Amino acid sequence: MLITKPFQLSRHARALALGIAVFASAPALSETVTLFAAASLTTALAEIEADFEAATGHDLVVSLAGSSALAQQIRQGAPADIFISASTDWMDLIAAEGLIEPGGRFDLLGNTLVLIAHGRAAPPVVITPDFALPGLIGDGRLAMALVDAVPAGIYGKAALDHFGLWGGIADRVAQTDNVRAALALVALGEAPYGIVYATDANAAENVTIIATFPPESHPAIVYPLARLAGRDGTGVAALVAYLQGDAARAAFVRQGFAVLGD
Amino acid sequence: MTDWLGPAEWQAVALSLRVSLWATLFSLPFGIFVAYALARWSFPGKQIVNGLVHLPLILPPVVTGYLLLLSFGTRGPIGSFLADWGIVFAFRWSGAALAAAIMAFPLMVRAIRLSIEAVDPKLEQAAATLGAAPAWVFLTVTLPMALPGIVTGTILAFAKAMGEFGATITFVSNIPGETRTIPSAIYAFLQVPGGEGAALRLVIVAVVVAMAALLLSEIFARRVAARVGGQ
Numbered sequence: 001m002l003i004t005k006p007f008q009l010s011r012h013a014r015a016l017a018l019g020i021a022v023f024a025s026a027p028a029l030s031e032t033v034t035l036f037a038a039a040s041l042t043t044a045l046a047e048i049e050a051d052f053e054a055a056t057g058h059d060l061v062v063s064l065a066g067s068s069a070l071a072q073q074i075r076q077g078a079p080a081d082i083f084i085s086a087s088t089d090w091m092d093l094i095a096a097e098g099l100i101e102p103g104g105r106f107d108l109l110g111n112t113l114v115l116i117a118h119g120r121a122a123p124p125v126v127i128t129p130d131f132a133l134p135g136l137i138g139d140g141r142l143a144m145a146l147v148d149a150v151p152a153g154i155y156g157k158a159a160l161d162h163f164g165l166w167g168g169i170a171d172r173v174a175q176t177d178n179v180r181a182a183l184a185l186v187a188l189g190e191a192p193y194g195i196v197y198a199t200d201a202n203a204a205e206n207v208t209i210i211a212t213f214p215p216e217s218h219p220a221i222v223y224p225l226a227r228l229a230g231r232d233g234t235g236v237a238a239l240v241a242y243l244q245g246d247a248a249r250a251a252f253v254r255q256g257f258a259v260l261g262d
Numbered sequence: 263m264t265d266w267l268g269p270a271e272w273q274a275v276a277l278s279l280r281v282s283l284w285a286t287l288f289s290l291p292f293g294i295f296v297a298y299a300l301a302r303w304s305f306p307g308k309q310i311v312n313g314l315v316h317l318p319l320i321l322p323p324v325v326t327g328y329l330l331l332l333s334f335g336t337r338g339p340i341g342s343f344l345a346d347w348g349i350v351f352a353f354r355w356s357g358a359a360l361a362a363a364i365m366a367f368p369l370m371v372r373a374i375r376l377s378i379e380a381v382d383p384k385l386e387q388a389a390a391t392l393g394a395a396p397a398w399v400f401l402t403v404t405l406p407m408a409l410p411g412i413v414t415g416t417i418l419a420f421a422k423a424m425g426e427f428g429a430t431i432t433f434v435s436n437i438p439g440e441t442r443t444i445p446s447a448i449y450a451f452l453q454v455p456g457g458e459g460a461a462l463r464l465v466i467v468a469v470v471v472a473m474a475a476l477l478l479s480e481i482f483a484r485r486v487a488a489r490v491g492g493q
Binding site for chain 2: 072146149171174175
């Protein structure tokens, strides 16, 4: 009996090992990939999400918010596989904390910043240092994402600063927690004007782009993508490849993004 | 003490106190009226009124904020009507107070209603048989005896108003000095790299104010209960 016991144990152990081997080598048909993405990507990703799932069989979960909120969640251990930020600052911050996979970062997209007005046919304006922005806004509010935190707000403040216009309207700005909330305020007409990305303006029915901020008036708007540390499943790799593929590129371009070479 | 908080943080604290104070004071008469109606009267649609009062407690705050924006915004049916009279809530501190008042209203009404229901109707009837008019009965019998619940409801509503965030940021956004209350300021500070220190200081203020409000309500309620008890 004393001899059979270790024999039985090892037989169980072998069965267990075999089971693990079979389980591990079974093809991972479908993985759930969690993507944290800047709110300005909402419309483009809605299209890409369905196409990616149909094309690869993986399940894509997209969490959209201001890049700042997402970066803070990732710092606190949120279960994201891939992060697309609307600014390099927030990506640099989580990179400095060792949270992204070495070599897993590249610049995916570019964007432009625009001044929008409520309605379908607002007259265009030209933004110069002499531009009477406070007169244009009047009693209303200029809707922007948080100007010290959310990239769209930071870029917007920088662009207005570039023309010396920020000081005159700083107290007329209604700040929202992400750029899509600022867009919604203008689309509803609650704020007559707003500063958002060109891609946001294209996504809304009831707003008009009345001016485009020149690229030199603000830091380059770049959307870096990064795989987060330790996230190397097949689904993650498939999504990174898909986002650089032709179908995703076409969807991004349709929304008005510039697709950057990697 | 004044060095302990930065100017932006003081601004948020002062604004929060102002918003919560106005929200509480302004909704108190309505709160007492609605609580009395729910406790003492029977009328058609009572359950609907009860449901409407409790709706902000059950709905996600962002939904309440969005509904406020749609109805009380400058283009909303109520907002555009009030704007003709010079009353504007959208993106003003008064809008933050409105959002806080509506979010805190169920808590206020619940506490007051319970204490009015606890008042013995026989006492009110006795006062009436002695010739007191209904309004006088209410002022001299019902109201004093329900005072513990009114105090508790008021202070609970104040504490809730201090903490309101979801409906506020959705309805009146996040404007420093105008609608950036303590919770909105904490949220904004947390979004900035290196803003954790300021956020933490405001968290301490929020905890202290909330605890102080609860303790005050306990002390007041006990004192008033002792008085009403007749000792």
